[in-house]
Amino acid sequence: MKRIFLLAAAIATFAACNQVTLPITRTLDCDVLVIGGGPAGIGAAVCSARHGANTILAERNGCLGGTATSGLVAPFMSSTTPDGETFLIRGFYEELVNRMVAEGGAIHPLDAKIGSWTAYRDKGHHGLTTFSYETLKRVSEEFCKEAGVNLQYHLLFIKADTRRDKITAAYFATKDGIWKITAKNYIDCTGDGDLAYQAGVPYIYGDGEGGVQAVSMFFTVRGVDKAKMDAHNADCLARGDYEGQWYMNEIKAAREAGEFPSWRNKIALFENLDGTYSVNMAQSDEVDGLDPKQVTDAEVDGRAQINMIVKFLRKYVSGCENCELMATADQLGVRETRRIVGEYTVPTEDAQNSVKYPDPIFCCANHMDIHRKGYVEYVARNTNDPYYMPYRMLLPKKVSNLLVAGRCAAAERPVMAAVRVIPPCFAMGQAAGTAAALSVRQGVGPKAIDPAELVDTLKADGVYLPE
Numbered sequence: 223m224k225r226i227f228l229l230a231a232a233i234a235t236f237a238a239c240n241q242v243t244l245p246i247t248r249t250l251d252c253d254v255l256v257i258g259g260g261p262a263g264i265g266a267a268v269c270s271a272r273h274g275a276n277t278i279l280a281e282r283n284g285c286l287g288g289t290a291t292s293g294l295v296a297p298f299m300s301s302t303t304p305d306g307e308t309f310l311i312r313g314f315y316e317e318l319v320n321r322m323v324a325e326g327g328a329i330h331p332l333d334a335k336i337g338s339w340t341a342y343r344d345k346g347h348h349g350l351t352t353f354s355y356e357t358l359k360r361v362s363e364e365f366c367k368e369a370g371v372n373l374q375y376h377l378l379f380i381k382a383d384t385r386r387d388k389i390t391a392a393y394f395a396t397k398d399g400i401w402k403i404t405a406k407n408y409i410d411c412t413g414d415g416d417l418a419y420q421a422g423v424p425y426i427y428g429d430g431e432g433g434v435q436a437v438s439m440f441f442t443v444r445g446v447d448k449a450k451m452d453a454h455n456a457d458c459l460a461r462g463d464y465e466g467q468w469y470m471n472e473i474k475a476a477r478e479a480g481e482f483p484s485w486r487n488k489i490a491l492f493e494n495l496d497g498t499y500s501v502n503m504a505q506s507d508e509v510d511g512l513d514p515k516q517v518t519d520a521e522v523d524g525r526a527q528i529n530m531i532v533k534f535l536r537k538y539v540s541g542c543e544n545c546e547l548m549a550t551a552d553q554l555g556v557r558e559t560r561r562i563v564g565e566y567t568v569p570t571e572d573a574q575n576s577v578k579y580p581d582p583i584f585c586c587a588n589h590m591d592i593h594r595k596g597y598v599e600y601v602a603r604n605t606n607d608p609y610y611m612p613y614r615m616l617l618p619k620k621v622s623n624l625l626v627a628g629r630c631a632a633a634e635r636p637v638m639a640a641v642r643v644i645p646p647c648f649a650m651g652q653a654a655g656t657a658a659a660l661s662v663r664q665g666v667g668p669k670a671i672d673p674a675e676l677v678d679t680l681k682a683d684g685v686y687l688p689e
């Protein structure tokens with residue numbers, strides 16, 4: 223008996239050493255809690271609030287935009303048909319772009335031209351949106367204010383309480399201690415599915431066998447001679463010199479000389495509105511975006527790579543002789559971590575065959591884009607027919623008051639490799655926020671709302687869903 227008691231005491235002491243109990247310093251309540259203020263979270267929070275739900279948007283950083291601002295990722299990938307003629311991803315995304323264009327902070331996707339804006343890429347690069355990071359941050363905040371979203375920066379989600387099939391609270395680490403937020407419905411827009419994971423939703427990590435796409439640290443440069451780069455590109459195009467166009471031989475030579483640190487094989491400088499360029503050339507492989515230690519190491523390595531890449535650009539790339547580093551991203555660009563298992567996990571064949579659903583939330587024609595060490599698997603869509611995404615991709619298995627939008631929604635890997643880009647993430651967010659608000663209004667869970675009513679509401683809000 224005494225031995226059993228000692229054993230129980232030892233287990234209790236061990237357990238206590240491995241947990242921490244902290245007081246809750248603030249409690250908030252709302253109808254809809256959106257966690258993560260990237261493209262999906264902005265769309266979700268604004269559309270939820272617009273449809274009458276008392277909405278909190280909780281974000282760990284001090285600005286909105288996620289990877290598109292803190293990650294310095296640019297431009298917004300295509301929101302049109304592959305020929306650039308038909309604007310597909312519309313609704314809230316179109317409103318946002320229109321306001322940014324009106325303020326001189328973006329080029330409309332139907333006016334987008336192949337050239338320096340697309341890093342001279344053409345396949346799959348029609349209908350891009352060149353934009354200013356600062357305009358995106360401010361305009362997103364304006365939309366939140368106008369809709370009545372309760373925006374809360376500097377809240378890092380860490381834990382959820384669940385009861386039966388429901389989330390009952392979300393907890394955040396803050397400078398002020400632990401904050402608790404309760405809601406009727408929750409929307410996970412963290413990109414990594416942090417809330418879904420804590421709530422016990424099944425998920426797939428990367429390729430399902432431990433492999434994930436490469437991570438990249440974006441940076442910006444100034445001082446590029448655009449006329450010279452344009453001329454180099456035109457000359458290579460005229461000669462059909464593909465390798466010359468992308469400085470692939472120079473990269474090879476520099477790599478052999480120990481002067482090019484990344485596995486990227488082509489230069490990738492996207493011109494911005496102010497004449498600066500956003501550069502996607504640093505890369506690290508086999509980094510787990512969920513592990514702070516690995517992310518830290520990749521960020522430190524990313525900045526070291528960038529220092530060398532700028533030297534490479536100045537030495538080897540015509541037009542970049544005088545370029546200078548302006549900024550490195552505050553956070554690493556993580557392409558892939560968790561994708562939830564949803565009520566419907568969109569299979570690749572559905573997108574290939576443009577399958578129509580009873581619950582479509584948007585249509586698009588984005589291309590599959592998987593980045594691995596030494597190569598990019600880029601499969602361009604060779605038809606202008608769009609494909610659709612269904613509402614059920616936002617509804618996780620097991621939990622009834624949760625929606626998941628953005629990079630961590632339910633789609634097979636090749637599908638998410640296409641719809642993880644910024645415009646589809648805004649569209650998923652719009653659908654999730656609208657559905658969460660309808661669910662609150664009707665007093666039923668998100669899985670029980672009438673999909674036809676959701677589709678009608680999305681259409682009335684400008685979402686393009688051709689029959």
Ligand SMILES: Cc1cc2nc3c(=O)[nH]c(=O)nc-3n(C[C@H](O)[C@H](O)[C@H](O)COP(=O)(O)OP(=O)(O)OC[C@H]3O[C@@H](n4cnc5c(N)ncnc54)[C@H](O)[C@@H]3O)c2cc1C
Nearest residue numbers: 258260261262282288289299379413555556628629643644
């Ligand atoms: C290297 C790279 C290059 C890319 N290039 C392009 C491109 O050129 N064009 C394009 O359109 N797309 C591009 N993408 C894809 C695109 O940027 C992302 O997939 C897209 O931004 C995902 O949107 P999201 O809202 O799902 O997530 P994110 O943009 O990642 O936003 C998630 C938000 O949630 C917050 N968050 C995360 N965890 C927590 C937490 N626990 N608590 C509180 N807040 C949290 C984050 O701070 C962030 O603000 C690229 C991605 C990468 C990584």
